[in-house]
Amino acid sequence: MKSISEIDNIGARTKKDRIFMGLVVLLSVVTVSPIVLIISKLIIKGYKQLNFGFLVEKMPDTMQAMTAVANNELIPGGIANAILGTLLMVVLASAIAIPVGIISGVYLYENQGKWMANLTRSVSDILQGVPSIVLGLISYLWVVKHVTNGFSALAGSFALGIMMLPMIVRSTEETLKMIPQTLKEAGLALGIPYWRVLFGILIPTGFSGLMTGILLAVSRVIGETAPLMLTALGSSVINTNISKPTSAIPLVIWEFYNDPNMVDLIWSSSLLLMIMVLAFNLTAKQVAASRK
């Protein structure tokens, strides 16, 4: 008969355990390293260009940029046209998506288990999975071709709005589900009209949850490039007319990337875009955390 020490291989097993844990930690660090690498690259290459003028002046033309680069100076001008374009389109997209999204979320919450609500929920989930470039195609076919008869800020906003919609629907429904049923019952028992119970009690109670969803949706669409290439196209001047082509920060990054004279501007533009995305993202997290 063998003794315990002969069949027991706890040494080897512990070793395997340690190695595995080491591997998990190592690979996890590798996984998140790109975020540090990317952001530090953007800061190192982009901070010099990112000054006040960059925010308030409009885009330089290729010749100006070429001269500046040849003289080893910072490229003059900024991307105010793109910043304003992004703001315009995000606000417009929110104006489309937020009301529809919140009301649909309330509808889904109020009709749990009914087939029509289930269908709407599934379709909304499908919409969320549709690649953004396909949404760009749709907005091109609908808005560019039939509404504004040309590339326009409205078409860009529409594409971004459809992207935001399912995210807001879902976050609204999930938020409402977490509100105690008794709150609604108390309101109804007091004889408050149904619509006021929904929009005067439930929505304000879940406000921070809705806000989180909206901010995350905005942070998602603010960096979208592909659908805007098919809809808003881009413009080198400041444009506030929603039926005209408009620039956006991701669009000018794409333009700079394709123009050897302007290529130095990609880093500062990307840095600015990244700061905006992070600001929305972290604010959303903060709002979500403050609820608990």
Added chain:
Amino acid sequence: MNSDKITKIVLFSVSFIILIIAGGMVFSLVGGAIPSFKTFGLGFITSSQWDPTEGKENYGALPFIAGTLITSFAALIISFPLSFATSLFLGEYFRNTRVAKVLGTMVDLLAGIPSIVYGLWGFYVLRPFLIDIGFENQGFGVFTSSLVLSIMIIPYATSLSNEIISMVPNDLKEAAYSLGSTRYEVIRHVTIPAARSGIFAGYILAFGRALGETMAVTMLIGNANRIPDGLFSTGNTMASVIANQFGEADGLKLSALISIGLLLFVITGIVNGIGKLIIKKMS
């Protein structure tokens, strides 16, 4: 009519907009695709021609379908060890600790980086690096695209599997510990079998993400209209060909691009549907 009824009607009709949009989307994509499917028939899917010369235009989507599937699949394989390790880190080893919170936030931020910034980083940092270490000699192509894609889809693969892993009942794990298992053995024989289908669903959803990614791939794949003949070959994906060729498209070419959009819509729909179905079965 009382106000309750009006409220219900308003709720219903506003949410109906979602169905209208989705229905209209299918309708418009199919409508836009008809000219090219009429001209080329089902050959559109199986042909690898892409010839925009006027008069003898000939379009086939096979190279792009192949490019999309190859890059996405390669991205999934590359991302697997990374996101799997990360979900164990977050859901098992360091669950509910400060370090997991920080790492989790960073993984979430990976999902926040715009596609075009990934593309720039891939082009100006990763591509030269791959050339320097002698891994690649041109730096463009399926491999570089897949590498960047793999980073982009990690948050999607991780978030679901991390959640499922952390939901594995403690009783099960404690039973295994009490029998003398090491942590690795618990993970190997208890956690993973219990969480298997959830982890699998997470990877399917991540795959669905990879299929539709546009900008980063467009900047890195080399934009050659041919079926990639290897991991280091150049190619084009369905999303990148739409982004690339849309600017100068009208008539039959536009219809061909819309058809590709329709195919992409259908493929991502099927993949996401499978993922959602698995999740539904679990709960």
